[in-house]
Amino acid sequence: MRVLLSTYGTRGDVEPLVALAVRLRELGAEVRMCAPPDEEFAERLAGLGVQLVPVGPPVRELMRGTTLPSAADLSRYRTEMVGTQFDIFPAALDGCDVMVAAGLAQIAARSVAEAAGVRYVYASYSAVNLPSPHHAPPPRPGWPAPEATDNRTLWELDAQNVNAQFAEPLNGRRASIGLPPVDNVRDHVVTDRPWLAADPVLGPWHETPGPDVTQTGAWTLPDERPLPAELVTFLDAGAPPVYVGFGSIRPSPDIARRAVEAVRAQDHRVLVSRGWAELDLVDGRDDCFTIGEVNHQRLFGRVAAVVHHGGAGTTLTAARAGAPQVVVPLQLADNPYWAGQVADLDIGAALDSPTPTMESLSIAFKTALAPETRARAQALGGKLRTDGAAVAANLLLAAVR
Structure with a gap:
């Protein structure tokens, strides 16, 4: 054939x-x-x-x-x-x-x-x-x-x-x-x-x-690639961080910066994925680490939550890993749909605007980082094919x- x-x-x-x-x-x-x-x-x-x-x-x-x-x-x-x-x-x-x-x-x-x-x-x-x-x-x-x-x-x-x-x-x-x-x-x-x-x-x-x-x-x-040694060192050095990444989408730098600030306000460390936007928000503090292309299947099982734009692949990978999600849909293609699915299934939070405020991000992170949200995300992850x-x-x- x-x-x-x-x-x-x-x-x-x-x-x-x-x-x-x-x-x-x-x-x-x-x-x-x-x-x-x-x-x-x-x-x-x-x-x-x-x-x-x-x-x-x-x-x-x-x-x-x-x-x-x-x-x-x-x-x-x-x-x-x-x-x-x-x-x-x-x-x-x-x-x-x-x-x-x-x-x-x-x-x-x-x-x-x-x-x-x-x-x-x-x-x-x-x-x-x-x-x-x-x-x-x-x-x-x-x-x-x-x-x-x-x-x-x-x-x-x-x-x-x-x-x-x-x-x-x-x-x-x-x-x-x-x-x-x-x-x-x-x-x-x-x-x-x-x-x-x-x-x-x-x-x-x-x-x-x-x-x-x-x-x-x-x-x-299945992705069997190991995580980079520097990333493993960062993960092992403290509590699970929150991942922030937008894949091939190029959001305004302000969106990623606000997300990092909102994560830090919740007393969590941050992982920033450069993506196609080449995001680089490292400011010298040891609670933030920037990564390139890595194995998300391995990584998402070690994070506190996943912040992303609502792509089908990222939504699925985070869900399979049992990671709570915060979706910032950029009003493109199926992004709003996957944001709605995350919210409807109670495995995270979805923002209504592609330009979130610090207040809306703070509310979303409180929802995603709640123990009951992680419990629902982990339960659903075991059901996915x-x-x-x-x-x-x-x-x-x-x-x-």
């Missing part, structure tokens, strides 16, 4: 497909992946023996500022990406039996698979990205914010926004390869039988008339056979 995996985004978009690739290779499949050309992704895939097919500009370039590109620039990037995918996907798909596309940015994927007669599977990492009356669509940067409040109406408006952006370039390219036009681009990409690669306890799908969703569990791999990527790999193998 030959499989093409495809996504475009930050590490949180790429790593789940890396996990699926590893499980597919264990079943004897040949795997290649379309992903951004960033060096870290190329090195990651090369180390696993998975061929990278670079698509689009490096993501770090798009995420280099503390604010997103303008609406006009985002619109241009999105339109250009459709053409890029139509140009690159056919050769990447050559000889493959199935294509798995993750994320709405994969506008051309189904069309190219359709033209090649190859099976197509769409996967989402969060329930909020799939149409349902149980939740509103996620925020989509650069598009007008709807004024409606009813979820069904919001999803209808979301489909109109997706069509306004993509219908013309998509249908123009479909016509050029002999395919008929589609009238609902979003639902065309998502299909009526999408997969949900999220843990059913942490991020369940609520059945509803609509997409026939297969929830496989989250796609992750670890076999999602293997489940998905076996489903693909069975479908092709």
Whole structure:
């Protein structure tokens, strides 16, 4: 079996497909992946023996500022990406039996698979990205914010926004390869039988008339890397610290600085992850330590709480470790959804604003650091699955056979 995996985004978009690739290779499949050309992704895939097919500009370039590109620039990037995918996907798909596309940015994927007669599977990492009356669509940067409040109406408006952006370039390219036009681009990409690669306890799908969703569990791999010696020394030198990190998101430095101050006000030590924002808040005091890329699976079991932006991967890793969470959602993609899940499950606190105050952070930390919150987080951590990527790999193998 030959499989093409495809996504475009930050590490949180790429790593789940890396996990699926590893499980597919264990079943004897040949795997290649379309992903951004960033060096870290190329090195990651090369180390696993998975061929990278670079698509689009490096993501770090798009995420280099503390604010997103303008609406006009985002619109241009999105339109250009459709053409890029139509140009690159056919050769990447050559000889493959199935294509798995993750994320709405994969506008051309189904069309190219359709033209090649190859099976197509769409996967989402969060329930909020799939149409349902149980939740509103996620925020989509650069598009007008709807004024409606009813979820069904919001999803209808979301489909109109997706069509306004993509219908013309998509249908123009479909016509050029002999395919008929589609009238609902979003639902065309998502299909009526999408997969949900999220843990059913942490991020369940609520059945509803609509997409026939297969929830496989989250796609992750065990990480056996040891922690750096300097970090272990810091951890061993006192009580468990609070981790503060925002991954590939570049928040305002004030947000991270306020978080560190609020942690210290609770008499806790602090670990600051540099991330793509290159945060460095060390001020000479021995209660704060800055780290780069480390094994979060090992680290989060040794911290008092995890402060983050609400990424699916960080939320899951902290939950599996039984670590209470404080989520500062930056109103991007699925961040508000995961913040809501943390709050609803009582395993931490979620802030309503992407620019928290010292007062709101103080309240959030008191909630997260309470003994009863840690007890709930540890109880939930024992219920989360670890076999999602293997489940998905076996489903693909069975479908092709």
